[in-house]
Amino acid sequence: MKRTFSTEFLYQVFALIIAVIIIHATYVTVVRPRATDVLAEQSLRVQEEENYTPERSVWVLIRDFEQEACFVLMLWAFAIMGYKASSAISERSLLLRELVPVRDGVRILPEDTREYARTIQAMPDRLRDMLLPRVLLTSLERFGSTRNVQDVSSIAKTLCESEGERLESELSMIRYIAWAIPSVGFIGTVRGIGDALGQAHRAVDGDIAGVTESLGTAFNSTFIALLISIVVMFLVHQLQSLQERLVFDTQTYIDHNLIRHMQARDR
Numbered sequence: 001m002k003r004t005f006s007t008e009f010l011y012q013v014f015a016l017i018i019a020v021i022i023i024h025a026t027y028v029t030v031v032r033p034r035a036t037d038v039l040a041e042q043s044l045r046v047q048e049e050e051n052y053t054p055e056r057s058v059w060v061l062i063r064d065f066e067q068e069a070c071f072v073l074m075l076w077a078f079a080i081m082g083y084k085a086s087s088a089i090s091e092r093s094l095l096l097r098e099l100v101p102v103r104d105g106v107r108i109l110p111e112d113t114r115e116y117a118r119t120i121q122a123m124p125d126r127l128r129d130m131l132l133p134r135v136l137l138t139s140l141e142r143f144g145s146t147r148n149v150q151d152v153s154s155i156a157k158t159l160c161e162s163e164g165e166r167l168e169s170e171l172s173m174i175r176y177i178a179w180a181i182p183s184v185g186f187i188g189t190v191r192g193i194g195d196a197l198g199q200a201h202r203a204v205d206g207d208i209a210g211v212t213e214s215l216g217t218a219f220n221s222t223f224i225a226l227l228i229s230i231v232v233m234f235l236v237h238q239l240q241s242l243q244e245r246l247v248f249d250t251q252t253y254i255d256h257n258l259i260r261h262m263q264a265r266d267r
Helices: 002-048 065-094 110-121 131-146 149-170 172-198 200-204 209-257
Strands: none
Touching (some): 065 209, 131 149, 149 209
16 A cells, blocks of 8 residues: 555656646746737727727636646646556456356355455556455455454445545545645736726826736636536546445455355254
8 A cells, every 4th residue: 555655646647747738838838828819819909999898818817827727737647646546446357257167056265265365366456456356355364264244244345435535635636736726816816906906097197908917817727727627526526426336346346256156054
């Protein structure tokens, strides 16, 4: 488990670095140059055409630093969720395999647990560390030592519940990112309003261009941040649902493919 945690932590660190590089490079080479061109063209047409109304441009909407930070956080959250979703899908694939080959009508006695446990122990480390093999192996070992089917059912349920709690706690980082995105957008709002208030004296003299641009920064950052937050939160709930189904289906698998075959001999 420590190795898995270290691998996931390093993945998250490198995912953040790559997200920063990709988004910043895109902004430097594409977004901000195009936003500058759009603003220059709109300013020229405003001077030339009396009734011209500038249209909202996507490049202008996303050009500021707050929107760039929001996209970095979004890409980082996507990378983390992709990693966790891939792990959950890999674990679900084990549910389609017969890890403990027991035919209908055959009973597993406490003396047989070592033989069945060897099948699980022979699996590669990467697969053996997954939820289903861990619960199967623990259940077999518990049945061999206690000879109590009810005790096996209890330990399997406890392991599945603790795994569900662990998966839930590991979503805290993604939830933090989902919370941080609208907060970053609000920072842009505060910055834009502050800049607009700093240029209020120009508006009094009739020059409202600076105030308008600053207010645009304020509202654009919040608008983009809220849109990104909606998408991220939707995917978070989908990931949580996937993980919950994994835990539930694992418990069902244990009950149907293992526990119902167990029988303790009467003493």
